[in-house]
Amino acid sequence: MMCDVTTASTPLPPAICVLGAGLIGGSLIRAAAGAVPVSAWSPSPTTREAVADDGFAVHDTLDAALEAAGKAEALVVLAAPVTEFAPLIKAVDRVAPTVALTDVAGVKASVAELVDELAPRARYVGSHPMAGTQHSGWAAGSADLFRDTAWVTCLTEDSDQDVWAAVAGLALTIGSRVVPVDADAHDAAVARISHLPHLLALTLAQVGAGGGDLALALAAGSFADGTRVAASRPELVRAMCEGNREALLTAVDDALGILGVARGSLASTGSLAKLTEAGHAGRLRLDQRGQNLHEVTLRGSDLIDELLAVGAAGGYLTGLSTAGTELVATAWYPIDDYD
Amino acid sequence: MMCDVTTASTPLPPAICVLGAGLIGGSLIRAAAGAVPVSAWSPSPTTREAVADDGFAVHDTLDAALEAAGKAEALVVLAAPVTEFAPLIKAVDRVAPTVALTDVAGVKASVAELVDELAPRARYVGSHPMAGTQHSGWAAGSADLFRDTAWVTCLTEDSDQDVWAAVAGLALTIGSRVVPVDADAHDAAVARISHLPHLLALTLAQVGAGGGDLALALAAGSFADGTRVAASRPELVRAMCEGNREALLTAVDDALGILGVARGSLASTGSLAKLTEAGHAGRLRLDQRGQNLHEVTLRGSDLIDELLAVGAAGGYLTGLSTAGTELVATAWYPIDDYD
Numbered sequence: 001m002m003c004d005v006t007t008a009s010t011p012l013p014p015a016i017c018v019l020g021a022g023l024i025g026g027s028l029i030r031a032a033a034g035a036v037p038v039s040a041w042s043p044s045p046t047t048r049e050a051v052a053d054d055g056f057a058v059h060d061t062l063d064a065a066l067e068a069a070g071k072a073e074a075l076v077v078l079a080a081p082v083t084e085f086a087p088l089i090k091a092v093d094r095v096a097p098t099v100a101l102t103d104v105a106g107v108k109a110s111v112a113e114l115v116d117e118l119a120p121r122a123r124y125v126g127s128h129p130m131a132g133t134q135h136s137g138w139a140a141g142s143a144d145l146f147r148d149t150a151w152v153t154c155l156t157e158d159s160d161q162d163v164w165a166a167v168a169g170l171a172l173t174i175g176s177r178v179v180p181v182d183a184d185a186h187d188a189a190v191a192r193i194s195h196l197p198h199l200l201a202l203t204l205a206q207v208g209a210g211g212g213d214l215a216l217a218l219a220a221g222s223f224a225d226g227t228r229v230a231a232s233r234p235e236l237v238r239a240m241c242e243g244n245r246e247a248l249l250t251a252v253d254d255a256l257g258i259l260g261v262a263r264g265s266l267a268s269t270g271s272l273a274k275l276t277e278a279g280h281a282g283r284l285r286l287d288q289r290g291q292n293l294h295e296v297t298l299r300g301s302d303l304i305d306e307l308l309a310v311g312a313a314g315g316y317l318t319g320l321s322t323a324g325t326e327l328v329a330t331a332w333y334p335i336d337d338y339d
Numbered sequence: 340m341m342c343d344v345t346t347a348s349t350p351l352p353p354a355i356c357v358l359g360a361g362l363i364g365g366s367l368i369r370a371a372a373g374a375v376p377v378s379a380w381s382p383s384p385t386t387r388e389a390v391a392d393d394g395f396a397v398h399d400t401l402d403a404a405l406e407a408a409g410k411a412e413a414l415v416v417l418a419a420p421v422t423e424f425a426p427l428i429k430a431v432d433r434v435a436p437t438v439a440l441t442d443v444a445g446v447k448a449s450v451a452e453l454v455d456e457l458a459p460r461a462r463y464v465g466s467h468p469m470a471g472t473q474h475s476g477w478a479a480g481s482a483d484l485f486r487d488t489a490w491v492t493c494l495t496e497d498s499d500q501d502v503w504a505a506v507a508g509l510a511l512t513i514g515s516r517v518v519p520v521d522a523d524a525h526d527a528a529v530a531r532i533s534h535l536p537h538l539l540a541l542t543l544a545q546v547g548a549g550g551g552d553l554a555l556a557l558a559a560g561s562f563a564d565g566t567r568v569a570a571s572r573p574e575l576v577r578a579m580c581e582g583n584r585e586a587l588l589t590a591v592d593d594a595l596g597i598l599g600v601a602r603g604s605l606a607s608t609g610s611l612a613k614l615t616e617a618g619h620a621g622r623l624r625l626d627q628r629g630q631n632l633h634e635v636t637l638r639g640s641d642l643i644d645e646l647l648a649v650g651a652a653g654g655y656l657t658g659l660s661t662a663g664t665e666l667v668a669t670a671w672y673p674i675d676d677y678d
């Protein structure tokens with residue numbers, strides 16, 4: 001449905017409580033601080049001290065953080081490595097069982113299952129900011145990390161719409177484009193555009209180093225860019241990639257197949273025509289993305305379906321507001337597909 | 340041998356004649372213009388006009404360019420795509436058969452064979468500036484393209500030392516680090532750090548695009564960097580990679596092997612430990628390259644062996660001068676290896 005935009009307030013959580021203060025959590029703490037009350041906790045005393053030294057509210061214990069979050073009706077944000085989620089989610093169930101909960105992990109279906117299992121009363125909406133660098137830790141964070149990047153918010157017919165709106169509104173407020181998707185579609189997509197790039201960068205770094213000092217001395221832009229994310233901490237890459245095993249295997253098999261066919265063609269006919277043409281066309285699609293998008297306004301009873309259609313089509317939300325009790329979204333969407 | 344640096348003049352060619360005015364040739368024309376007389380030729384009338392409009396000397400025909408180069412004892416630089424070299428080399432043999440000749444192609448052994456076959460009297464020294472972008476054409480060039488990048492100069496006991504010194508001196512003068520290597524070592528190295536990165540970028544671009552609009556919408560830094568060189572013109576990538584087939588097949592097989600083993604490990608045990616550790620270590624070697632290098636001065640009867648040892652060890656030349664009739668090189672070299 002297309003209609004006029006109504007000026008109204010962007011939904012926001014009453015407060016947020018960020019568990020983990022590394023690159024993503026630390027950036028969120030900084031970015032959100034101007035918009036909502038923010039408190040944080042980290043398992044590392046050194047990190048807690050650094051966060052406090054920079055002027056942010058830090059709890060000494062996880063339980064204290066969750067008790068305060070429950071009282072403030074805060075949105076709790078899991079911002080630890082995904083391999084550390086289980087004890088955090090158990091603590092949520094023990095201390096603040098019905099809290100609004102999100103996370104910033106790079107996999108979504110498996111986290112949703114974990115929350116269902118360990119904190120079934122929590123009002124959970126998964127999210128994934130598509131931002132990062134090869135650096136990590138509190139000091140690497142930045143209030144601008146999320147600006148002009150995509151922020152995935154998981155959405156289904158069963159989602160708690162208020163929590164979803166609070167997560168999406170927070171992401172919009174800190175400068176992200178919000179992409180509503182279901183968890184499986186997210187996992188399949190990021191396997192191709194986030195996890196596979198890490199595996200290929202690690203592979204390339206190893207093959208390059210196998211060429212010894214001369215090869216590394218000659219390495220220039222193509223090698224430096226192609227291996228940039230191989231500088232990421234191995235344990236973080238493992239946590240991210242191993243947590244998305246099924247979807248990543250599909251992407252790796254696609255890559256092995258494409259590279260293997262190119263290898264065969266190079267060996268037998270000497271030609272790389274097929275790989276160079278198809279790969280170039282793929283990259284052009286990246287450079288041209290968003291060019292067919294037009295602004296639309298979404299509201300009404302089909303809102304969830306319409307939001308999911310926006311995400312699946314490569315579109316995103318740029319605004320969200322509550323007009324009375326109704327949620328109204330502004331989105332960029334490929335208009336030709338829109339009915 | 341270590342000794343004092345003697346202040347003397349850097350050897351330079353009396354003039355250069357650049358055949359081809361794309362990204363690399365066009366950048367060389369601009370970069371060298373302050374140091375030596377430069378003339379150019381391009382098969383494209385449009386390009387010739389653009390070069391002339393920017394104030395550089397351009398010949399209307401290939402034969403005129405080579406005749407003038409012969410008279411000026413200029414260094415002729417083949418700066419066309421390597422697939423276009425054969426007619427250029429034939430013209431050299433016909434018009435200026437004993438001219439000093441180099442090229443800037445990304446493969447070296449096959450070009451040396453082509454020159455041996457088609458212009459056997461030319462005094463050829465292969466070179467390869469390890470610089471470039473994903474853009475091409477005269478307009479994409481820049482006088483700064485070679486600054487602080489590696490410039491390979493091929494060297495053997497049979498090389499014409501004067502031509503080698505002129506090529507190396509020119510590269511140093513325009514800001515490059517000169518890496519002396521033999522052609523086969525160059526080809527094996529660049530297969531790993533230049534040609535394989537292109538094939539992996541093209542593969543990644545294709546797998547990403549296979550994820551459709553959602554995947555491309557979510558693509559962020561790791562995908563953008565990992566596919567950057569897939570934006571290069573396919574015919575240039577083909578010319579470069581297909582011309583280094585044997586060495587590239589070895590590098591591709593290494594990559595397929597490493598990625599295939601990682602795929603098996605992920606599928607069977609769920610672990611990516613081996614790939615993430617080894618790839619991260621490889622990338623660290625890139626980041627740490629050059630840290631063990633120390634300045635040495637090379638001269639005397641073993642100079643060619645010493646220059647090749649510098650290149651093979653990941654070192655490079657920063658200065659070259661003729662003191663009387665003797666060539667003296669300043670190099671950065673891993674001092675622990677140096678006797």
